[in-house]
Amino acid sequence: MNIVSAEFFCSYSSLNGLPSDGSPEIVFVGRSNVGKSSLLNSLCARKGLAKTSSTPGKTRLINYFHINQALYFVDLPGYGYAKVGQGERESWGKLLTGYIQKRQEIALVVALIDSRHPGMASDLEMMEFLDYCGRPFGIALTKWDKLTQAEKSKARRTVESCAPKAKFIVNYSSFSGEGREKLLTQLDIFSQ
Ligand SMILES: Nc1nc2c(ncn2[C@@H]2O[C@H](COP(=O)(O)OP(=O)(O)O)[C@@H](O)[C@H]2O)c(=O)[nH]1
Ligand SMILES: [Mg+2]
Numbered sequence: 001m002n003i004v005s006a007e008f009f010c011s012y013s014s015l016n017g018l019p020s021d022g023s024p025e026i027v028f029v030g031r032s033n034v035g036k037s038s039l040l041n042s043l044c045a046r047k048g049l050a051k052t053s054s055t056p057g058k059t060r061l062i063n064y065f066h067i068n069q070a071l072y073f074v075d076l077p078g079y080g081y082a083k084v085g086q087g088e089r090e091s092w093g094k095l096l097t098g099y100i101q102k103r104q105e106i107a108l109v110v111a112l113i114d115s116r117h118p119g120m121a122s123d124l125e126m127m128e129f130l131d132y133c134g135r136p137f138g139i140a141l142t143k144w145d146k147l148t149q150a151e152k153s154k155a156r157r158t159v160e161s162c163a164p165k166a167k168f169i170v171n172y173s174s175f176s177g178e179g180r181e182k183l184l185t186q187l188d189i190f191s192q
Helices: 036-044 086-102 121-132 149-162 180-190
Strands: 006-012 025-030 062-067 071-075 106-114 137-142 169-171
Touching: 025 036, 025 086, 025 121, 036 062, 036 071, 036 137, 036 180, 086 121, 106 121, 106 180, 121 137, 137 149, 137 180, 149 169, 169 180
Parallel strands: 025 071, 025 106, 106 137, 137 169
Antiparallel strands: 006 062, 062 071
């Protein structure tokens, strides 16, 4: 996939009123602070496209980005962040699961996993849920630049063994751009 244009489209706080033009959607999910906004910015080569933050738990909306005027990248609320109230966590968990379950336009889901913490329960639950909903998904192992060589081998082994259903696993660094071309190729192959 060659990204020639990427624009912020709209944010939604509920499933009502999502775009109705029928364009396919490639969805990005992951724990809060996994590096999702950074990955979207690096993938689209647009620094300020998605807001990045060192304060976790800030994105509680479904953010749509229009890509090549032909499809959407969808940034879902981060999960697994403990320091918010129960009520708030529930309402925004519902938004996340409701979207994944119901949205017809989903072509592919990219599950982001922090390469320093592979095999976390919440990530495994998310992948089980994606499989249960019949959603094809691949994995981006984020913050790959932070790992030593030994940690890289170990992280790959762990993820490969706990995600047999993943269509692809790409090592990704938003800082160096490693994995960008690979991920774009996988998006092309699996979002058709
Ligand atoms: N070293 C490194 N840090 C990253 C990378 N991607 C994101 N970060 C850092 O991780 C933190 C969270 O990133 P952000 O993209 O806002 O995560 P989000 O909450 O998942 O959207 C920020 O401090 C980023 O600078 C990466 O590829 N490498
Ligand atoms: Mg974010």
